[in-house]
Amino acid sequence: xxxxxxxxxxxxxxxxxxxxxxxxxxxxxRARATDAGASVHPxxxxxxxxxxxxxxxxxxxxxxxxxxxxxRQDLVELLQDWTYAAARMSQGLDVSATxxxxxxxxxxxxxxxxxxxxxxxxxxxxxxxxxxxxxxxxGEDRYGIADRRPAALxxxxxxxxxxxxxxxxxxxxxxxxxxxxxxxxVHAIRNLSRIAFGRARLRWSQLGFGKTSKTTSDQAxxxxxxxxxxxxxxxxxxxxxxxxxxxxxxxxxxxxxMTGGSYLVARxxxxxxxxxxxxxxxxxxxxxxxxxxxxxxxxxxxEQTPPDFTAASHAASSSASPAIDARxxxxxxxxxxNDGVRILxxxxxxxxxxxxxxxxxxxxxxxxxxxxxxxxxxxxxALSTDLMAEYVKHIGSGLWAVPPGxxxxxxxxxxxxx
Numbered sequence: 001x002x003x004x005x006x007x008x009x010x011x012x013x014x015x016x017x018x019x020x021x022x023x024x025x026x027x028x029x030r031a032r033a034t035d036a037g038a039s040v041h042p043x044x045x046x047x048x049x050x051x052x053x054x055x056x057x058x059x060x061x062x063x064x065x066x067x068x069x070x071x072r073q074d075l076v077e078l079l080q081d082w083t084y085a086a087a088r089m090s091q092g093l094d095v096s097a098t099x100x101x102x103x104x105x106x107x108x109x110x111x112x113x114x115x116x117x118x119x120x121x122x123x124x125x126x127x128x129x130x131x132x133x134x135x136x137x138x139g140e141d142r143y144g145i146a147d148r149r150p151a152a153l154x155x156x157x158x159x160x161x162x163x164x165x166x167x168x169x170x171x172x173x174x175x176x177x178x179x180x181x182x183x184x185x186v187h188a189i190r191n192l193s194r195i196a197f198g199r200a201r202l203r204w205s206q207l208g209f210g211k212t213s214k215t216t217s218d219q220a221x222x223x224x225x226x227x228x229x230x231x232x233x234x235x236x237x238x239x240x241x242x243x244x245x246x247x248x249x250x251x252x253x254x255x256x257x258m259t260g261g262s263y264l265v266a267r268x269x270x271x272x273x274x275x276x277x278x279x280x281x282x283x284x285x286x287x288x289x290x291x292x293x294x295x296x297x298x299x300x301x302x303e304q305t306p307p308d309f310t311a312a313s314h315a316a317s318s319s320a321s322p323a324i325d326a327r328x329x330x331x332x333x334x335x336x337x338n339d340g341v342r343i344l345x346x347x348x349x350x351x352x353x354x355x356x357x358x359x360x361x362x363x364x365x366x367x368x369x370x371x372x373x374x375x376x377x378x379x380x381x382a383l384s385t386d387l388m389a390e391y392v393k394h395i396g397s398g399l400w401a402v403p404p405g406x407x408x409x410x411x412x413x414x415x416x417x418x
Contacts, residue, residue: 039122039180040090040092040122041090041123043087043125045405046405047248047404047405048405049126049405050125050178050346051126051262051346052215052237052344053122053124053215053237054122054214054216054237055178055214056122056123056124056179056180057209057210058178058179058180058181058182058184058208058209058348059185059206059209059348060185060186060188060205060207060208061174061175061176061177061189061205061207061266061365062174062192062193062205063130063174063202063398064175064193064200064201064203065132065201065203066133066142066172066173066200067201070200071143072142075133075199077199078195078196078199079127079412079414081195082127082196082412083411084096084411086125086188086412089115089120089123089125090120090123090124095110095191095195096111099111100113101116112190115183118183118184120179120184121184122178122179122180123178124178125177125188125192126174126402127173127175127176127403127413128173128402128403129172129413129416130171130174130398130401131155132170132171133145134146134153135149145416145417148255148257148416150254150255150258150401151254152372152374153263153399153400154373155170156265156397156399157377159380160389161384161393162394162397163393163395164396165396167203167204168204168206169396169398170203170397170398171398172200173200174398174400176264176367177189177192182207204396206268206350208349208365209350210222210223211348212224212349212364213230213231213234214234214236215236215237215344215346216236216237216238217236221295221303224271224349224364225349225362226271226276226284228284228292228295229295229303230347231345231347232304235247235344245371246342246344246370247262247343247344247370247371248371249263250371253371256415257415257416257418258403258404260404261401261403261404262369263371263373263399263400263402264367264398264400264402265366265368265373265376265397265398265399266396266398266399266400267366267368267394267396267397268350268396268397269364269366269392269393269395270363270392270394271362271391271392272391272393273359273360274359274360275390286387287325287329287388288328288330288388289307289324289328289330290303297323298313298324307324307330307331308324309322309324309334309336311324327387329383329386332382332383333383337382341375341379342375343368343369343370345367345368346367347365348367350363350364363392364392
């Protein structure tokens with residue numbers, strides 16, 4: 001029993017998932033989906049869930065490193081085991097058929113049990129591969145996949161103002177669990193970490209709350225910890241043309257196993273909350289380029305009005321200056337000044353207690369999906385003169401290739417090993 005737990009559910013679990021156990025699980029999952037507040041997103045499909053899925057309220061993000069002396073088969077079996085468990089949890093089920101209470105009382109249960117009785121709560125689980133999975137930091141091709149690494153999957157360049165903690169950056173693998181109940185998201189990462197035992201270890205993780213962007217038009221634009229609406233112009237799930245152009249890897253891109261996938265950039269951005277809170281409102285508006293209440297561009301209109309960067313300010317002291325400052329966040333990040341580059345944002349607020357100085361250890365856990373990491377690099381370089389840079393500090397970073405969704409009966413990343 002202990003050996004089975006360490007190895008995960010393995011091929012036997014996958015076989016069960018395709019047979020009677022899966023059918024019973026689907027039935028229970030559908031029953032739970034009728035519970036008040038329950039929402040179920042499919043795990044299998046052309047694209048992984050958790051990218052264009054309506055952004056949930058809570059996040060648990062985890063980065064993993066493969067253990068020393070693991071083999072290619074260990075990696076494949078880990079991805080198979082994660083897929084099996086993730087597909088079940090996304091339906092509101094335990095990680096296996098026996099789960100938290102159905103197994104032998106003389107063995108540790110397969111599932112940790114803290115989500116017993118809870119519905120799926122819109123749980124999505126997204127998995128991806130970092131540059132070091134293909135070639136280790138020492139240059140070793142541990143799993144015979146170095147020649148299949150996407151050319152775009154290289155470590156991000158240093159950016160002005162970076163103060164990155166290497167222990168909160170990078171990783172061979174990532175798992176992003178989003179849900180409308182924080183316990184459901186934490187349960188997912190806890191159990192996938194447990195399944196990985198002996199094959200991969202947790203490198204770093206981050207809890208997030210209060211989404212800072214939206215992916216559907218019916219979601220209200222959320223606010224970040226600076227109090228401003230965030231992600232007003234985000235790419236939406238129903239904008240197929242924008243998704244194809246800016247988010248999904250196309251058949252014309254390389255390598256072919258990434259078709260239908262994407263690239264994730266994660267940045268942990270500390271906000272200097274106490275400093276920002278002492279800035280006058282008009283200056284906060286100028287830094288962002290929008291008004292704090294409505295979220296409208298300072299050139300006028302409502303939140304959804306396109307910014308007019310040629311409009312002049314009507315302030316008496318403006319001396320005919322532009323309404324939207326040339327160094328404002330809105331202007332520097334706008335597609336008009338970045339060759340049309342856009343990204344799909346899926347960030348969260350975070351608060352990790354307080355610092356040694358007694359200040360809030362808080363900020364934005366920025367998640368961006370794009371067809372090519374060059375899109376993020378272009379935008380981040382453009383923000384080097386951002387007025388907001390005085391109030392934020394980038395302390396964590398990572399880049400991962402996100403393979404397409406898995407077909408039923410297969411597993412996430414199968415194309416990489418085909």
